[in-house]
Amino acid sequence: MDKLTDLPGRNLLQAIFDTFNSGIHVYTAIRDEHDQIVDFELVMMSKKSAAFKDRADAVGKRLLRDFPEFIGQLENFKQVVETGIPKSYEVHQNFGGANMWFLVSDSKFGDGFINVWEDITEHKQAEEKIKELNRTLQINNRELASLNSELKTFNQIAATDYTDTLKKLYTNLEFIISNDARKMSDEGKANVRRAQSAIQKMKLLTEDIVAYSSIQTKDTDLQQVNLVVMLQSIQEDMTRVWPGIEFKMDCQDEMPLIWGYPFLLTVLFNHLIDNAIKFRKDSSNPLIHIGCAETDTPALEHPAAIPGTRYNHFTIEDEGIGFDSNYAEDIFKIFYRLHPKGAYKGSGIGLAICRKIMDIHGGFITAESGEGRGAKFHCFFPVEKI
CATH class of the missing domain: 3.30.450.20 (PAS domain)
Structure with missing residues (x-):
C-alpha cells in the first residue's frame, strides 16, 4: 500500500x-x-x-x-x-x-x-416490476384458462345437446302441423311456422358461435398457401352457393404465397367474397377485384402494425351497396349488424371471424367504404413466418 x-x-x-x-x-x-x-x-x-x-x-x-x-x-x-x-x-x-x-x-x-x-436500484425496481407483472400475468392466465375451459364446455353442449334439442323442437312442430293441420286455425299454423323459423335462426346462431369460439382448433397444418389456386376453388363454391347470380372475380395473375393455415384462409376469403356478392346492388352482376402489394409499417398507421415489419397487403374490393365509413371498425364486432334483421341472411358474425383469423396469422384487417360506393377490405399478412 x-x-x-x-x-x-x-x-x-x-x-x-x-x-x-x-x-x-x-x-x-x-x-x-x-x-x-x-x-x-x-x-x-x-x-x-x-x-x-x-x-x-x-x-x-x-x-x-x-x-x-x-x-x-x-x-x-x-x-x-x-x-x-x-x-x-x-x-x-x-x-x-x-x-x-x-x-x-x-x-x-x-x-x-x-x-x-x-x-442497482433501477435494475432491482425493474426486476420487481417484472415480477409483479409476471404475477399478474399468471393470475390472468389462470382466469383465461378457466374461461377457456368454460367456453370449451359450452361449445360441447352447444354443438351436441343444444343443437339436438333445437332439431327435436323443429321436428315436433313439423309433426304437429302434419298431423293436426285440420284441427288448427290458420293463425295457429302461422304461429307454429314462426316458431320453426325462430328455431332455425337459433340453430344458425348457435352454429356460428361454436364456429367462432373453436376456430383456432380447426386447422393445425401450417404451410405456404397459394391464394390464386384457393380463389379459383372459392369461385367454384360461390357458383353453387349463389345459383343464378352472374358474378366475376378479377384476380391479380400472380400473388405472393401466404404462410398460414389453409382451412382458416379459405374461411377468411370465402366470407369476404360471399359478402361482396350478398351486398351487391339490385339488378347488378357483382364484380370483385382482388390484388396484392407489399408494404412496410412506415406506410401504415394501424395500431396493430408491428414496427419494422413488412406486410403483404391483399385487397378485396366490390362495387356493391357499401356502408357508412363511420362503421368501418364496428362491422368487425361480433354480432354487429349494419342492416335490419331479415334484410340479409346471416348472424353478423362473419367479419368477426375474419378479424380473428387475421389475428391468428399475426396480421390485421381493415375496411373502407361509402354508402353506394362499394366496399374495400384490406388484409395485411406479415411477410415473415408466424
Missing part, C-alpha cells in the same frame, strides 16, 4: 476514484503479532460512497472497531485478502425513506481489498 501513502500518487488515485458513479473504498489489513488479520483500516474512499454516506471522517478509521455493523463480514473480507478470490453480493439500504440496492464487489488489493458499491 506504499502508493497510498505517497501524497502525489494518492491524490491522483483519489481524483480517479471520484470520477466513478460507484462508491469505492480501499481497506488495508490490520494484523496482530501472529500476522493474523484482526481489522481493516479505511484508507481511501470516493465521494459517492454508499457504505459511509453520512460519515465524511470515515477515512483513517478501523472498520470493525469504529463501525461494528461490519463485524459479521470480517471472515469474508479476510478470505478475499488471503485467497485473492473476489466476492460479490447485494446490499439493501434505506436512505431517508428511500429504498436502494447495491451490488457490492470485494477484490484483493495489496495487503487489503477494494470494496465497490454499484447502485
Whole structure:
C-alpha cells in the first residue's frame, strides 16, 4: 500500500476514484503479532460512497472497531485478502425513506481489498416490476384458462345437446302441423311456422358461435398457401352457393404465397367474397377485384402494425351497396349488424371471424367504404413466418 501513502500518487488515485458513479473504498489489513488479520483500516474512499454516506471522517478509521455493523463480514473480507478470490453480493439500504440496492464487489488489493458499491436500484425496481407483472400475468392466465375451459364446455353442449334439442323442437312442430293441420286455425299454423323459423335462426346462431369460439382448433397444418389456386376453388363454391347470380372475380395473375393455415384462409376469403356478392346492388352482376402489394409499417398507421415489419397487403374490393365509413371498425364486432334483421341472411358474425383469423396469422384487417360506393377490405399478412 506504499502508493497510498505517497501524497502525489494518492491524490491522483483519489481524483480517479471520484470520477466513478460507484462508491469505492480501499481497506488495508490490520494484523496482530501472529500476522493474523484482526481489522481493516479505511484508507481511501470516493465521494459517492454508499457504505459511509453520512460519515465524511470515515477515512483513517478501523472498520470493525469504529463501525461494528461490519463485524459479521470480517471472515469474508479476510478470505478475499488471503485467497485473492473476489466476492460479490447485494446490499439493501434505506436512505431517508428511500429504498436502494447495491451490488457490492470485494477484490484483493495489496495487503487489503477494494470494496465497490454499484447502485442497482433501477435494475432491482425493474426486476420487481417484472415480477409483479409476471404475477399478474399468471393470475390472468389462470382466469383465461378457466374461461377457456368454460367456453370449451359450452361449445360441447352447444354443438351436441343444444343443437339436438333445437332439431327435436323443429321436428315436433313439423309433426304437429302434419298431423293436426285440420284441427288448427290458420293463425295457429302461422304461429307454429314462426316458431320453426325462430328455431332455425337459433340453430344458425348457435352454429356460428361454436364456429367462432373453436376456430383456432380447426386447422393445425401450417404451410405456404397459394391464394390464386384457393380463389379459383372459392369461385367454384360461390357458383353453387349463389345459383343464378352472374358474378366475376378479377384476380391479380400472380400473388405472393401466404404462410398460414389453409382451412382458416379459405374461411377468411370465402366470407369476404360471399359478402361482396350478398351486398351487391339490385339488378347488378357483382364484380370483385382482388390484388396484392407489399408494404412496410412506415406506410401504415394501424395500431396493430408491428414496427419494422413488412406486410403483404391483399385487397378485396366490390362495387356493391357499401356502408357508412363511420362503421368501418364496428362491422368487425361480433354480432354487429349494419342492416335490419331479415334484410340479409346471416348472424353478423362473419367479419368477426375474419378479424380473428387475421389475428391468428399475426396480421390485421381493415375496411373502407361509402354508402353506394362499394366496399374495400384490406388484409395485411406479415411477410415473415408466424
